[in-house]
Amino acid sequence: xxxxxxxVEARYEEVMHLLSEPGAADDAKRFQKLMKExxxxxxxxxxxxxxxSACQDMExxxxxxxxxxxxxxxxxxxEELLDAEExxxxxxxxxxxxxxxxDKNDDRNVVVEIRAGAGGDEAALFAxxxxxxYMKYAESRGWSVHTEEAEETGIGGMKHVSFxxxxxxxxxxxxxxxxxxxxxxxxxxESGGRIHxxxxxxxxxxxxxxxxxxxxxxxxxxxxxxxxxxxxxxxVNTTDSAVRLTHYPTGIVIYSQTEKxxxxxxxxxxxxxxxKLYYLELEKQRQERSDATLAQIGTGDRxxxxxxxxxPQGRVTDHRINLTLYKLDKVMDGDLQELIxxxxxxxxxxxxxxxxxxx
Numbered sequence: 442x443x444x445x446x447x448x449v450e451a452r453y454e455e456v457m458h459l460l461s462e463p464g465a466a467d468d469a470k471r472f473q474k475l476m477k478e479x480x481x482x483x484x485x486x487x488x489x490x491x492x493x494s495a496c497q498d499m500e501x502x503x504x505x506x507x508x509x510x511x512x513x514x515x516x517x518x519x520e521e522l523l524d525a526e527e528x529x530x531x532x533x534x535x536x537x538x539x540x541x542x543x544d545k546n547d548d549r550n551v552v553v554e555i556r557a558g559a560g561g562d563e564a565a566l567f568a569x570x571x572x573x574x575y576m577k578y579a580e581s582r583g584w585s586v587h588t589e590e591a592e593e594t595g596i597g598g599m600k601h602v603s604f605x606x607x608x609x610x611x612x613x614x615x616x617x618x619x620x621x622x623x624x625x626x627x628x629x630x631e632s633g634g635r636i637h638x639x640x641x642x643x644x645x646x647x648x649x650x651x652x653x654x655x656x657x658x659x660x661x662x663x664x665x666x667x668x669x670x671x672x673x674x675x676x677v678n679t680t681d682s683a684v685r686l687t688h689y690p691t692g693i694v695i696y697s698q699t700e701k702x703x704x705x706x707x708x709x710x711x712x713x714x715x716x717k718l719y720y721l722e723l724e725k726q727r728q729e730r731s732d733a734t735l736a737q738i739g740t741g742d743r744x745x746x747x748x749x750x751x752x753p754q755g756r757v758t759d760h761r762i763n764l765t766l767y768k769l770d771k772v773m774d775g776d777l778q779e780l781i782x783x784x785x786x787x788x789x790x791x792x793x794x795x796x797x798x799x800x
Contacts, residue, residue, distance in 0.1 A: 443536055446489045453482045485539050492532040498525035541792050546647035546723075547613035552589070552716045553645050554603045558621070560639025565598030567624045567750075568641045570773060572602050575618075577775025584608030589713060590696055603713075605648065612647045617784040619645045619747075626752035636753060640746075649712075649719035657714070663687040664707070669698035686710045693717050762787045 456479050459465060466472045502522035509515050555572055557564035579586045584606050591602040606615060623640050631637060669683040683698035684706040695717070697710040749758045750769060757772045757780070758765045764783050766772065772780070 443489065443492065443540075445540075446485070446536075449482065450486055450489065453479070453486045456482065485536075488532060488536055488539060492529065492536060495525050495529040495532055499529060537793065538789050541789065541796065544613065544616075546616075548610055549612045550605060550607045550648040551611045551615045551645050552603060552605050552648055552713060553615065553618075553643065555599070555601070556642050556644075557598070557600050558640035558642055560624075560637065562594060562596060562598055563624075563628045563637055564639040564641055565594045565600050566596070566628075567598075567622075567639055568602065569593075569597060569599040571622060571641060571643065572599060572604070574773050574775055574777070575604075575606075575615075578777045579606050579608065579611075581775055581778075582608055582614075584611055587699070589699060589709070612645070614781055614785075615645045616647075617781055617788075618643050621746045623746060623749045624752070625749060644720075646716050646720040647723075649715040651715065653719045654715045654722075657688070657711075657718075661689050663689065666703055682706060684710045686714055688714060688718075691718070691721065759784065 456475055460472070460475050460479060465475075499522060502518050502525055506515060506518040506522065509518060553575065555568050557568045560567070576586055585608065586604055586606055588602065588604045592600040594600060621640050621642055623638060625636055625638050627634055628637050663686070665685040665687070666681045667683045667685065668681055682701070682703045683696065684703060685697075686693075686695040688694075693714060695710045695713045697706040697713065700706045700709055747759065747761055749760070750773070751758070752769065754767075755769045756765055756767045757769050759780055762783055764780070766779060768776070768779075
């Protein structure tokens, strides 16, 4: 079992040898690539070696059990055999999950868009709270967040906000947040004490690289420059540093004003446009796949109601996995890991089931 890992282990040994050669760090780009490969392979190889060790321990215990005549020693061998069998069983499951096909975007940074939906000012207030929730979660992971664009309501809400999250494996975690988030609570403006339901949409997109999107023809783009607005230093409202891109074929509009110069804002706007075009292509591919092979968790469908935040009951319910946590205050403070871990586990189980059907 897991014979394919013998070749992976051979490659791991080769990488370790290449990294230890004199002058290996002279070629910085190659050295960095090898270091990343080594980092990616190490957990898998350690797991595989622990699995082989458990298999060997089973064989040794079985051999001793068949040869031993002393009852006390036999009991000890049986105990060691059971322990080795348990370790082997656990490691088999871990290795099977580790060998599932990976999403090629999992290691990428992400661009997140939050938009207020039904509910007017209450939806905008909730959008701002979810934005802060993600900011705190990213901080707890050691990731950096850069706000790209925000349309505020003037009473602390946000009609729309987009931001990038830079961090190892950000997309592998944040992709489960795409969809409709629903809030149930009594708005501050509600004099009758009635519970209202409002919604926001969250879209999580893997940050695109230039090779992901074909070169965009100049005729497909309109570029407008203007003075930036809001807080941003001495240059705001004094120079035409803000940039707006309009992509005619898709109708996508990108506005960038957070960088110091027009050139930097233009570059950032094109980065965001590539990300959106790449996301549209991923969505197209997803919709073309067979329903039989499409995992339903983390699909990024923005029309899907994925989670409800019920303030009167202090609960959060994720509808995809029927999980309810009575820790709303902690979740809103950025404590999302229990939810995300459960979603990742459910996603893995779905993929294992699909793989078993195919085999």
